[in-house]
Amino acid sequence: MLEITNVHKTFFAGTVNERAALQDINLSLAAGEFVTVIGSNGAGKSTILNITSGKLRPDTGTVTIDGTDVTRLADYSRARFIGRVFQDPMAGTSPDMTIEQNLAIAYERGKNRGLRPGVTRKKREFFQEELKSLELGLENRLKAKVGLLSGGQRQALSLLMATFSGPKILLLDEHTAALDPQRAELVSRLTAEVVERHGLTTLMVTHNMEQALRLGTRLIMMHEGRIILDLDQRQKEKTTVPDLLHEFEKIKGAALDDRTMLQ
Amino acid sequence: MIVAVELGLIYAIMALGVYLTFRILNFPDLTVDGSFTTGAAVASIMIINGAPPVLSTVAAFGAGLVAGWITGILHTKGKINGLLAGILTMIALYSINLRIMGKANLPLLREDTLITPLRDAGLLGTVGALIVFGLLALAVKFIIDWFLHTDLGLAMQATGDNEEMIRSFGVSTDRMKILGLALSNGLVALCGALIAQYQGFADIGMGIGLILAGLASVIIGQAIFGSRVIVVATLAVVLGSVLYRVVIQLALQAGLNPNDMKLISAVLVVIALVLPQWKVFRRIGGLSNMKKALSGTGARG
Numbered sequence: 050m051l052e053i054t055n056v057h058k059t060f061f062a063g064t065v066n067e068r069a070a071l072q073d074i075n076l077s078l079a080a081g082e083f084v085t086v087i088g089s090n091g092a093g094k095s096t097i098l099n100i101t102s103g104k105l106r107p108d109t110g111t112v113t114i115d116g117t118d119v120t121r122l123a124d125y126s127r128a129r130f131i132g133r134v135f136q137d138p139m140a141g142t143s144p145d146m147t148i149e150q151n152l153a154i155a156y157e158r159g160k161n162r163g164l165r166p167g168v169t170r171k172k173r174e175f176f177q178e179e180l181k182s183l184e185l186g187l188e189n190r191l192k193a194k195v196g197l198l199s200g201g202q203r204q205a206l207s208l209l210m211a212t213f214s215g216p217k218i219l220l221l222d223e224h225t226a227a228l229d230p231q232r233a234e235l236v237s238r239l240t241a242e243v244v245e246r247h248g249l250t251t252l253m254v255t256h257n258m259e260q261a262l263r264l265g266t267r268l269i270m271m272h273e274g275r276i277i278l279d280l281d282q283r284q285k286e287k288t289t290v291p292d293l294l295h296e297f298e299k300i301k302g303a304a305l306d307d308r309t310m311l312q
Numbered sequence: 313m314i315v316a317v318e319l320g321l322i323y324a325i326m327a328l329g330v331y332l333t334f335r336i337l338n339f340p341d342l343t344v345d346g347s348f349t350t351g352a353a354v355a356s357i358m359i360i361n362g363a364p365p366v367l368s369t370v371a372a373f374g375a376g377l378v379a380g381w382i383t384g385i386l387h388t389k390g391k392i393n394g395l396l397a398g399i400l401t402m403i404a405l406y407s408i409n410l411r412i413m414g415k416a417n418l419p420l421l422r423e424d425t426l427i428t429p430l431r432d433a434g435l436l437g438t439v440g441a442l443i444v445f446g447l448l449a450l451a452v453k454f455i456i457d458w459f460l461h462t463d464l465g466l467a468m469q470a471t472g473d474n475e476e477m478i479r480s481f482g483v484s485t486d487r488m489k490i491l492g493l494a495l496s497n498g499l500v501a502l503c504g505a506l507i508a509q510y511q512g513f514a515d516i517g518m519g520i521g522l523i524l525a526g527l528a529s530v531i532i533g534q535a536i537f538g539s540r541v542i543v544v545a546t547l548a549v550v551l552g553s554v555l556y557r558v559v560i561q562l563a564l565q566a567g568l569n570p571n572d573m574k575l576i577s578a579v580l581v582v583i584a585l586v587l588p589q590w591k592v593f594r595r596i597g598g599l600s601n602m603k604k605a606l607s608g609t610g611a612r613g
């Protein structure tokens with residue numbers, strides 16, 4: 050479903066700030082696979098997601114979605130295939146517009162937008178049904194401006210908007226990180242449900258290792274622009290948080306060794 | 313005073329255009345000063361050469377579309393800062409407008425225009441004309457209300473509100489900005505065409521400083537009449553435009569020189585921008601609208 054092949058991405062190439070964010074990344078996701086991504090700050094997790102969504106172009110390598118090479122497609126042209134939820138709860142919705150208008154925008158994902166009314170009675174009924182699945186009572190507040198909602202409510206709404214119009218791929222970048230534990234729990238439960246329901250091929254970045262192990266069917270760990278650990282479902286089930294912490298320690302040790310050797 | 317209200321209702325079409333860019337797209341577009349005159353120039357020269365007034369006015373709208381489209385292309389494809397892109401088009405239009413007109417002033421007094429039937433019926437300066445111009449302004453308002461609630465219009469609103477989000481749903485924000493700028497300047501040029509016919513001439517300088525009148529109408533209107541939902545916001549713009557002309561008229565009656573008009577406009581806009589920042593005014597309930605209308609990232613709509 051998603052093929053990332055030989056992808057390199059370097060920021061500020063040729064300057065003192067040069068930063069290799071991705072180094073020869075190869076990642077292949079089968080349809081319906083739900084991959085959780087962990088790694089230290091600056092490991093390149095967001096960069097992989099941004100390369101997939103088209104926000105960034107790789108320096109070399111290709112991105113293929115469902116057999117179509119999308120490497121050169123602009124982000125908005127790929128949006129037909131890709132649903133995204135951002136870390137910032139403010140980022141995924143339009144605060145000055147109402148809940149139903151936001152949903153109407155999401156409903157038309159990747160379609161040619163014309164002069165038909167954005168919100169119709171039929172769509173409104175559908176939106177209400179979908180909102181009920183969030184169990185936040187938003188189905189009764191269709192005309193409220195999204196800017197008035199709490200971070201958790203907005204993130205749940207973003208998740209619905211990203212998924213209910215049938216994308217092939219779902220990209221989640223620390224989408225529960227900005228929420229309090231209770232809301233984070235709600236949103237990760239909704240995430241599991243919605244991925245299951247639509248059978249979405251999913252890449253989810255998280256710093257929460259417990260969450261990374263609990264959700265999904267596969268786990269990858271990144272470090273300095275490389276994928277250094279790739280666990281399938283069976284391996285993942287046997288892994289514990291201390292195991293992952295141990296892996297992190299190993300890398301840090303290795304990095305230290307490298308540096309001492311260079312000196 | 314009826315004349316001031318008449319003018320306010322005609323200029324409301326321009327103010328609604330400014331509303332589209334300034335509020336909906338969050339884009340301070342200065343093309344307006346040029347495209348207004350372009351509309352007046354195109355309509356006037358066509359009428360003088362015997363074209364039907366309706367066709368000439370529609371052509372003016374088309375010319376405005378092109379002007380806005382150019383600013384949009386400069387900004388999105390040419391990656392030129394929005395303010396500068398507008399200024400570039402505005403200044404280029406000065407030369408183009410002179411080319412269209414052939415000279416700096418085109419009198420229309422002996423021509424048949426859209427206004428002629430009103431004048432012949434003796435309606436100008438009466439309630440009759442107010443109704444006609446009021447219906448016209450409301451028609452434009454309702455078209456904008458309708459448009460902004462279509463799929464395309466919602467995408468345009470979101471473009472001004474959250475670009476990253478609307479792109480993630482498959483909308484080219486560049487295309488939305490170009491479309492919005494084109495529509496906005498189309499309305500501005502349409503207004504220019506009507507004003508030329510109303511006052512009986514087109515003048516190369518008639519658009520200078522007009523953006524201030526547009527901004528003042530939008531800001532003052534929304535501060536006083538609200539902007540919570542679009543249908544209210546657009547009505548507020550129309551009323552703001554009328555109010556603005558009335559204030560100008562009062563200033564003139566108080567003995568200020570017509571040449572002072574630009575200064576008065578600038579002072580009005582400054583007052584409208586600065587007043588709500590003062591604590592004293594913030595505490596007065598009725599002015600909370602004004603604060604909202606003015607805070608750049610706050611309520612728009």
Ligand SMILES: Nc1ncnc2c1ncn2[C@@H]1O[C@H](COP(=O)(O)OP(=O)(O)OP(=O)(O)O)[C@@H](O)[C@H]1O
Nearest residue numbers: 060068069070088089090091092093094095096097
């Ligand atoms: N737009 C950009 N411009 C310049 N450098 C960037 C940009 N985006 C990312 N980088 C750099 O690329 C590297 C990888 O960044 P990335 O955001 O992918 O890390 P991450 O794994 O998501 O980290 P975090 O856990 O902190 O979110 C970092 O060194 C970062 O500074």
Ligand SMILES: [Mg+2]
Nearest residue numbers: 094095096222
């Ligand atoms: Mg990140």
